[in-house]
Structure formats: structure tokens, C-alpha cells
Amino acid sequence: MTTRTLPISKRGFNFETFMWAFTRFTAIAMYGFVLAGMIGGLIASAQTGADLGEVFYWAFFPNMAGNPLGQIWMTILAKLMVIAFVLTACGHGVHGALEIWDDYFASEGARRWARNFVIIYAFVASLIAIYVIWTA
Amino acid sequence: MGSKRNISLAKALRYKGQASYLTYILHRIGGSALFVFFTVYLLGLLGVESMHALMRNWLFQVIFLIFGLFHAINGLRITFLDLSPKLMEHFRTAINIEWVAYVLVAGFALFVVLRNAFGD
Numbered sequence: 001m002t003t004r005t006l007p008i009s010k011r012g013f014n015f016e017t018f019m020w021a022f023t024r025f026t027a028i029a030m031y032g033f034v035l036a037g038m039i040g041g042l043i044a045s046a047q048t049g050a051d052l053g054e055v056f057y058w059a060f061f062p063n064m065a066g067n068p069l070g071q072i073w074m075t076i077l078a079k080l081m082v083i084a085f086v087l088t089a090c091g092h093g094v095h096g097a098l099e100i101w102d103d104y105f106a107s108e109g110a111r112r113w114a115r116n117f118v119i120i121y122a123f124v125a126s127l128i129a130i131y132v133i134w135t136a
Numbered sequence: 137m138g139s140k141r142n143i144s145l146a147k148a149l150r151y152k153g154q155a156s157y158l159t160y161i162l163h164r165i166g167g168s169a170l171f172v173f174f175t176v177y178l179l180g181l182l183g184v185e186s187m188h189a190l191m192r193n194w195l196f197q198v199i200f201l202i203f204g205l206f207h208a209i210n211g212l213r214i215t216f217l218d219l220s221p222k223l224m225e226h227f228r229t230a231i232n233i234e235w236v237a238y239v240l241v242a243g244f245a246l247f248v249v250l251r252n253a254f255g256d
Binding site for chain 1: 174219
């Protein structure tokens with residue numbers, strides 16, 4: 001089977017291309033964060049003697065688990081990384097959710113409401129996540 | 137643009153799309169599952185105990201892992217093929233490799249979750 005493909009250099013730069021690139025690169029960024037988080041978790045658990053599961057539990061629920069990293073500088077880096085991951089996931093998810101909803105909401109009004117809802121949701125959710133993670 | 141399709145999922149899967157269509161549908165279901173997971177996670181962070189309990193539930197973990205891991209692995213394939221258009225010729229091979237990777241990763245994750253839930 002032959003496939004038709006257009007080189008990246010010939011795709012032009014419009015809104016669709018921008019959103020396509022944004023979605024792809026945020027996905028790549030999330031893989032990077034996951035990899036860095038796992039390596040960081042392994043290093044931190046080895047240095048502190050903490051169980052790896054405990055480190056990950058703290059990383060996911062910083063306000064509910066005891067901080068196994070103590071006062072070491074990694075704490076700030078870990079918080080910044082989790083915040084960056086959440087913001088990247090939000091950006092990726094907003095576009096993904098809109099793409100799915102656009103297929104099922106037929107009217108212009110419904111699409112506008114869905115668009116407003118998901119953007120406001122992502123904005124509020126990001127603010128809450130940043131606050132909780134940073135103040136934990 | 138209307139939302140009427142008049143084609144059932146089963147019929148669509150038997151159509152030419154086959155493996156590509158199945159991955160397309162599962163990717164959307166996985167994305168939606170992650171959207172739900174993100175909301176539950178955020179509410180759990182805020183201290184809603186029922187959401188925290190939900191995240192500890194093995195069935196929730198199994199459903200999240202089955203669809204979430206597929207979304208992540210399928211997304212990797214899509215990104216590779218999109219950024220290297222020449223590889224698009226081999227998309228069926230890429231889908232087969234993806235399924236092997238998915239079965240291995242999801243199998244291990246499910247084993248760990250189920251062992252924690254029912255082990256000992």
C-alpha cells in the first residue's frame with residue numbers, strides 16, 4: 001500500500017500546523033518528564049534510602065505523603081518538574097479534548113461552549129495544581 | 137457538519153481501517169480516560185477523600201492503566217511516524233511493534249496492580 005506524505009518543510013505554517021506541532025512536542029516533552037522523573041526517583045531513593053514507591057507517592061501526592069527527600073535541594077527541582085509536567089499535560093489535553101468533542105458537538109453554539117469550558121477548566125485546574133504542589 | 141454516522145463500531149472495525157482504526161478509537165478512549173484520571177487526581181490532591189480512595193481502588197487502577205498506557209504508547213508511534221514521514225510506509229509494522237510493546241508493559245503493570253490487590 002502506498003501512502004501520501006507531505007514533508008514537514010512543505011506543510012506551511014498556519015494554525016493547524018501550529019496545533020499539530022504543539023500536540024506532538026508536548027507529548028514528547030511528557031515522555032521526557034516521565035523519564036527524568038523515573039531516573040530522579042531512582043537516584044533520590046538510592047541517596048536517601050527511601051523506598052522508590054515512597055518517592056513516587058510523594059511526587060504524585062506531595063501534600064499527603066511524608067517528604068522522603070528531606071531538606072535537600074532536589075525538593076525544589078522535583079516540584080518544578082511536577083508543575084512543568086502538569087502544565088504540559090494540560091496543554092496537550094486541551095487540544096485533544098477539543099478535537100474529540102468537535103467530532104460529536106454538531107452546532108456552533110455547543111462547540112463554542114465546549115471550547116470555553118475546556119479552556120477555563122484547564123486554566124483553573126493548572127492554577128490549583130501549581131498551588132497545591134508548590135505549597136506542599 | 138452533522139454528528140450522524142450510521143455506522144456501528146463493529147462495522148467500522150471490519151472496514152478498511154482495521155488496525156489503524158482500532159488504534160485511533162482506543163487512542164481517543166485512552167485520552168478521555170486520562171482526562172477523567174486528571175480530574176480525579178486533582179480532586180485527590182485537594183483532599184477529597186473519596187477521590188483518594190478511588191485512586192487506591194484496584195479496578196480504577198486497572199482501567200486507567202489499560203487505556204492510559206495504550207494512549208502513551210500509541211502516541212509515541214504517532215509522533216515517530218509524523219516526524220519521520222518516510223516511515224509512514226511501514227505503519228502496519230509500527231502498529232504490530234506497538235502492540236507487542238503494549239502487551240509487555242501493560243501486562244507487567246497489571247501484574248503488579250493485581251498482585252498488590254490480591255497477593256499474599
